[in-house]
Amino acid sequence: METSEKPLYSDAREASHIYFLPNLMTAGNLFCGFVAVIRCIQAKFTATADEAAVALDTIARTPQEYYEQAVWFILAAVIFDILDGRMARLTRKESLFGKEFDSIADIVSFGMAPALLVFFLLLSPTAEFPLVRTLGGLVGFFYLLCAAVRLARYNVLTSPLLKPAAGIPKYDFMGLPVPAAAGMISSLVMIINRTESQVFALFLPVILILIAVLMVSPVRYPSLKTIGFRTRMGFRSFIVIAVVFVFVFMFHYWAIATVFAAYVLYGIAFHFFPGRLPDVFVQPRESFPQEPANGAPESGEQDVDK
Numbered sequence: 001m002e003t004s005e006k007p008l009y010s011d012a013r014e015a016s017h018i019y020f021l022p023n024l025m026t027a028g029n030l031f032c033g034f035v036a037v038i039r040c041i042q043a044k045f046t047a048t049a050d051e052a053a054v055a056l057d058t059i060a061r062t063p064q065e066y067y068e069q070a071v072w073f074i075l076a077a078v079i080f081d082i083l084d085g086r087m088a089r090l091t092r093k094e095s096l097f098g099k100e101f102d103s104i105a106d107i108v109s110f111g112m113a114p115a116l117l118v119f120f121l122l123l124s125p126t127a128e129f130p131l132v133r134t135l136g137g138l139v140g141f142f143y144l145l146c147a148a149v150r151l152a153r154y155n156v157l158t159s160p161l162l163k164p165a166a167g168i169p170k171y172d173f174m175g176l177p178v179p180a181a182a183g184m185i186s187s188l189v190m191i192i193n194r195t196e197s198q199v200f201a202l203f204l205p206v207i208l209i210l211i212a213v214l215m216v217s218p219v220r221y222p223s224l225k226t227i228g229f230r231t232r233m234g235f236r237s238f239i240v241i242a243v244v245f246v247f248v249f250m251f252h253y254w255a256i257a258t259v260f261a262a263y264v265l266y267g268i269a270f271h272f273f274p275g276r277l278p279d280v281f282v283q284p285r286e287s288f289p290q291e292p293a294n295g296a297p298e299s300g301e302q303d304v305d306k
Helices: 020-048 063-091 096-123 130-157 178-195 204-215 235-251 253-272
Strands: 172-174 220-222
Touching: 020 063, 020 096, 063 096, 063 178, 096 130, 096 178, 096 204, 130 178, 130 204, 178 204, 178 253, 204 253, 220 253
Parallel strands: none
Antiparallel strands: 172 220
């Protein structure tokens, strides 16, 4: 039977449009991920270099400072990742190019950078245990692999050229989003860095494996992409969010890790106890994402992965 549905894109040229503001935010995401990787390498070099070599660099003097800078750049990449989608929806300028560009930036900022961060951080306390160090490298690759698989699955399941699959959530993520996974790992590294707890660093591989499994799992996580000026929430949810902002302001890095951990645990609890946890945000039907003017679907229409 013939179909009369209009193609979302007239040709490859239309699908590859490069819109300035959304892709500028994606470029910022990629830049932060690149600098985070550089900081991880500098931290390892500084830990083994002599004092004369270290004195040549005035940006940071200790491995801990480099690691913390890497963490902040990863968290900055999370902000840029939020902004690029927001810019695309506000300007209604989305394209397949932007989607692919965003995934490539994500694999650097939220895949490679956190994996290197954990791997290099484990080299010092496991220097006398080569087997543990090798396992640490394998765990880092496993995390990177899961992040890449998740992003590739996202591009397939949300392709505007394919019919949406039945049972795929439209307004939730399927699996832990890669920015949240990177934020969880990097915030834990910041706590280890500030407290100088090398023993706690030995538990990072286990946490990294759990986070990696959650990324490719069917556990649903609430999406924040559709939140706008018309989004409604309950009074208790509003109080909780206000308390979170105060908590972050007062306790800084502990609060950041707590916020990411709460998001991770919320999805797990909602998966095993469906219907018992209230949705934080409630949106009127008319505030749901609509089809943009250029024919590309809103990324919020089928937030299965990211």
